[in-house]
Amino acid sequence: xxxxVILSAIRVEHILIVAALAIGLLGGFLLARSRLGxxxxxxxxxxxxxxxxxxxxxxxxxxxxxxxxxxRAEQATLMPAxxxxxxxxxPLECAIPxxxxxxxxxxxxxxxxxxxxxxxxxxxxxxxxxxxxALERLLASETFDRVVVSATSTGAAGLSGDDLVWxxxxxxxxxxxxxxxxxxxxVLTAKSNGRPPVVxxx
Amino acid sequence: MEAVPAGREAARDGPKPRGNxxxxxxxxxxxxxxxxxxxxxxxxxxxxxxxxIGYLEPHDREETTAQARGLEILPRRxxxxxxxxxxxxxxxxxxxxxPELALIDELAHSNPSGLEYGKRYEDIAxxxxxxxxxxxxxxxxxLESLNDQVxxxxxxxxxxxxxxxxxxxxxxxxxxxxxxxxxxxxxxxGKIYPAQNIxxxxxxxxKIENLAALREVSLRQVAxxxxxxxLVYTESEQLGTRDEEGLSRDAPKAVGERLLAxxxxxxxxxxxxxxxxxxxxxxxxxxxxxxxxPPSLQIEGEVERQVTALxxxxxxxxxHLLIEEHDxxxxxxxxxxxxxxxxxxxxxEAPPPRGLARLREPLPQRxxxxxxxxxxxxxxxxxxxxxGEEAKR
Numbered sequence: 001x002x003x004x005v006i007l008s009a010i011r012v013e014h015i016l017i018v019a020a021l022a023i024g025l026l027g028g029f030l031l032a033r034s035r036l037g038x039x040x041x042x043x044x045x046x047x048x049x050x051x052x053x054x055x056x057x058x059x060x061x062x063x064x065x066x067x068x069x070x071x072r073a074e075q076a077t078l079m080p081a082x083x084x085x086x087x088x089x090x091p092l093e094c095a096i097p098x099x100x101x102x103x104x105x106x107x108x109x110x111x112x113x114x115x116x117x118x119x120x121x122x123x124x125x126x127x128x129x130x131x132x133x134a135l136e137r138l139l140a141s142e143t144f145d146r147v148v149v150s151a152t153s154t155g156a157a158g159l160s161g162d163d164l165v166w167x168x169x170x171x172x173x174x175x176x177x178x179x180x181x182x183x184x185x186x187v188l189t190a191k192s193n194g195r196p197p198v199v200x201x202x
Numbered sequence: 203m204e205a206v207p208a209g210r211e212a213a214r215d216g217p218k219p220r221g222n223x224x225x226x227x228x229x230x231x232x233x234x235x236x237x238x239x240x241x242x243x244x245x246x247x248x249x250x251x252x253x254x255i256g257y258l259e260p261h262d263r264e265e266t267t268a269q270a271r272g273l274e275i276l277p278r279r280x281x282x283x284x285x286x287x288x289x290x291x292x293x294x295x296x297x298x299x300x301p302e303l304a305l306i307d308e309l310a311h312s313n314p315s316g317l318e319y320g321k322r323y324e325d326i327a328x329x330x331x332x333x334x335x336x337x338x339x340x341x342x343x344x345l346e347s348l349n350d351q352v353x354x355x356x357x358x359x360x361x362x363x364x365x366x367x368x369x370x371x372x373x374x375x376x377x378x379x380x381x382x383x384x385x386x387x388x389x390x391x392g393k394i395y396p397a398q399n400i401x402x403x404x405x406x407x408x409k410i411e412n413l414a415a416l417r418e419v420s421l422r423q424v425a426x427x428x429x430x431x432x433l434v435y436t437e438s439e440q441l442g443t444r445d446e447e448g449l450s451r452d453a454p455k456a457v458g459e460r461l462l463a464x465x466x467x468x469x470x471x472x473x474x475x476x477x478x479x480x481x482x483x484x485x486x487x488x489x490x491x492x493x494x495x496p497p498s499l500q501i502e503g504e505v506e507r508q509v510t511a512l513x514x515x516x517x518x519x520x521x522h523l524l525i526e527e528h529d530x531x532x533x534x535x536x537x538x539x540x541x542x543x544x545x546x547x548x549x550x551e552a553p554p555p556r557g558l559a560r561l562r563e564p565l566p567q568r569x570x571x572x573x574x575x576x577x578x579x580x581x582x583x584x585x586x587x588x589x590g591e592e593a594k595r
Contacts, residue, residue, distance in 0.1 A: 095520030
């Protein structure tokens with residue numbers, strides 16, 4: 001039982017002060033939790049990456065789908081990489097707006113398709129004197145677990161047969177070269193005429 | 203080596219004010235820069251001024267040669283390079299002749315070694331310093347900052363370049379504009395190159411798409427030059443501005459629009475960069491990428507990997523990646539906006555706030571509040587395609 005003397009001494013102001021203290025403490029706790037939360041989480045295992053190198057304005061839809069299926073199954077991140085050739089007359093590290101516009105549209109198209117399937121994407125654009133050189137630079141700067149390349153009748157993402165042999169020898173990862181198939185006419189392409197990219201089957 | 207204007211009254215009466223400098227800028231050979239320079243030279247001579255052609259490169263074009271008639275041409279001097287003799291502008295003779303106006307063609311030309319200066323634009327600087335007015339000509343691909351861009355557009359790299367600041371030193375820059383179709387028609391008519399070279403020119407440099415791109419670059423360059431000068435005048439005249447302190451400090455840099463995209467070292471930022479870059483391309487402006495790094499965060503592991511990827515992407519796009527260490531993203535961004543004269547800020551769509559974060563002012567609103575007036579803030583929405591939509595494709 002609370003003595004009546006004490007009860008009579010409690011005023012509205014006191015209740016408000018107690019309430020404010022309680023809110024302050026609760027707020028402080030929530031703030032600390034929201035700040036410390038991410039650090040408290042366990043570090044995820046190393047992120048797996050599946051590299052999908054390509055060139056030009058189209059890529060075999062089969063290759064994209066295969067890479068996405070793998071990424072989904074392995075909870076990996078898809079890494080589409082546009083390989084750009086820089087003429088010898090230009091510095092290797094120069095800006096390449098025209099190539100970049102092409103690359104952007106393609107990467108956007110792949111990203112949209114991957115996003116629909118719930119596959120995380122981490123895109124790259126790599127420059128080189130040749131496509132193989134660009135791929136070589138990519139291999140040197142990035143880590144990934146698999147490489148998916150399509151050996152279509154129109155060329156393996158701009159890579160020649162020799163390049164594929166080179167890739168098999170040099171890539172520090174499992175290389176998956178897709179056999180040419182009848183459905184290779186289905187490609188993922190993107191229009192980059194100032195509008196958002198369009199995913200289309202050609 | 204400083205050239206001395208022998209015979210000039212300036213030598214006796216003290217230094218003369220710098221001469222007036224007019225540059226005729228073109229997108230390619232054959233648009234009529236030299237012709238127009240000569241036309242204006244005639245007009246000046248007709249008005250009673252003492253006009254001399256310091257150097258003319260008519261490229262065997264009849265129209266140009268005909269236009270030069272009636273104007274005094276300073277004889278060229280012969281310079282031996284190894285065992286070959288070449289003809290160059292005679293700078294000492296021009297300074298000694300001291301006309302009121304000198305017409306000097308091809309300001310990007312490189313002089314052979316042994317002459318007073320290595321570059322013709324340096325010769326011109328000496329002429330201007332002697333108080334002589336100068337008309338000169340240059341093609342846009344010779345400008346240093348555009349050299350890479352033009353080489354990528356056209357596949358042809360020009361060796362002789364001039365600093366962009368040369369245009370800034372000119373009192374007037376006149377763009378000699380011609381449609382690509384009209385220029386090609388002039389080429390086909392043999393008005394630019396001899397008949398035997400026409401096919402090669404048409405198959406290489408003189409393609410419609412090349413010329414259209416060069417024309418756009420030239421028009422933009424002159425527009426920027428005009429804008430830059432307008433801002434400098436505005437500053438000197440102390441007219442009202444939206445942010446007097448900011449503009450007076452940044453006026454020469456604040457040319458047209460400038461985009462700033464706030465990024466984070468994570469893959470989702472790439473989409474924001476792509477959108478920002480497309481907007482920058484459409485506006486024909488520069489793009490800055492800003493990551494405001496929390497002071498406690500170390501750049502290592504996945505963060506380092508993503509920063510490297512952002513840096514690489516910025517380099518490919520010709521954008522600038524800035525990393526600022528600060529606790530407050532909006533305050534740091536607002537400072538960068540002021541420093542770089544940004545007119546647009548692009549931010550990615552943030553996830554819905556949770557907990558106490560709901561009480562905080564959203565980033566776009568803070569940016570609007572802290573940035574100089576008139577800076578637009580744009581939120582780039584996440585635009586993923588849903589599974590159902592994808593299935594319909």
